[in-house]
Amino acid sequence: MAEILRLENIRKSYPSPDGDSLVILSSVNLSLNDGETVSVIGRSGSGKSTLLAVAALLSQPDSGDILYRGESILALDDKRKAEMRQKNLGFIFQSSLLLADFSALENTAMPLMISGMRKREAFERASEILDTLGLKERKNHRPSALSGGERQRTSVARALVTSPDIVFADEPTGALDEKSAAEVEEMLLDAVRKGGHSMLLVTHNPDFASRADRVLTLSGGTLHE
Ligand SMILES: Nc1ncnc2c1ncn2[C@@H]1O[C@H](COP(=O)(O)OP(=O)(O)O)[C@@H](O)[C@H]1O
Numbered sequence: 707m708a709e710i711l712r713l714e715n716i717r718k719s720y721p722s723p724d725g726d727s728l729v730i731l732s733s734v735n736l737s738l739n740d741g742e743t744v745s746v747i748g749r750s751g752s753g754k755s756t757l758l759a760v761a762a763l764l765s766q767p768d769s770g771d772i773l774y775r776g777e778s779i780l781a782l783d784d785k786r787k788a789e790m791r792q793k794n795l796g797f798i799f800q801s802s803l804l805l806a807d808f809s810a811l812e813n814t815a816m817p818l819m820i821s822g823m824r825k826r827e828a829f830e831r832a833s834e835i836l837d838t839l840g841l842k843e844r845k846n847h848r849p850s851a852l853s854g855g856e857r858q859r860t861s862v863a864r865a866l867v868t869s870p871d872i873v874f875a876d877e878p879t880g881a882l883d884e885k886s887a888a889e890v891e892e893m894l895l896d897a898v899r900k901g902g903h904s905m906l907l908v909t910h911n912p913d914f915a916s917r918a919d920r921v922l923t924l925s926g927g928t929l930h931e
């Protein structure tokens with residue numbers, strides 16, 4: 707299987723209040739294949755969100771390299787990185803970050819329209835993916851009129867609607883009750899696999915984590931099988 711993303715010796719630190727630096731990731735190595743789902747577990751504060759942000763080009767590491775289909779992408783300028791995030795990557799966070807004044811349909815169609823797709827086609831695609839996520843009857847609701855699980859399913863739709871190569875999900879069900887978390891987990895994994903996307907998933911839930919193709923543990927600043 708072809709490798710789509712590779713992290714090599716990633717080091718990331720934050721400045722600490724006493725002037726030193728706090729090393730969060732000391733040497734992270736990771737390989738993600740086309741269509742593969744990999745979950746990352748680890749205790750709170752171990753650096754999971756930091757790792758995801760670095761891998762998704764949202765945060766610059768101190769050193770190390772990131773290869774996308776064999777090519778280093780860390781040195782791309784901000785504009786190219788933004789383009790790459792828009793075209794090739796999808797994001798789901800613990801809280802949905804949907805725009806409050808727009809319906810589920812509009813929120814889902816937004817990334818397509820930002821990429822220049824015409825409204826009619828964008829709405830058609832958004833509508834289809836919302837249907838597959840069980841939101842057929844909820845498309846015209848604003849986020850405030852949706853349950854937590856419905857909001858997260860809308861976030862899944864918004865992340866997948868552009869057909870990204872890689873989906874980055876940081877505790878996507880972490881704020882949900884058990885029942886809606888289970889629903890969202892099921893639908894997310896199903897949609898990611900059907901769509902042929904790769905996924906890097908951070909979760910607290912060991913059951914959810916174990917349903918990925920591989921589970922890695924982050925501790926002491928490195929990833930372990
Ligand atoms: N912007 C930041 N500045 C300073 N420290 C940070 C910053 N972001 C995260 N940290 C620290 O880095 C560590 C790892 O955080 P995080 O990646 O959010 O862990 P996790 O997602 O595993 O809970 C924590 O100790 C956190 O306080």
Ligand SMILES: [Mg+2]
Pocket residue numbers: 754755756876
């Ligand atoms: Mg986190």
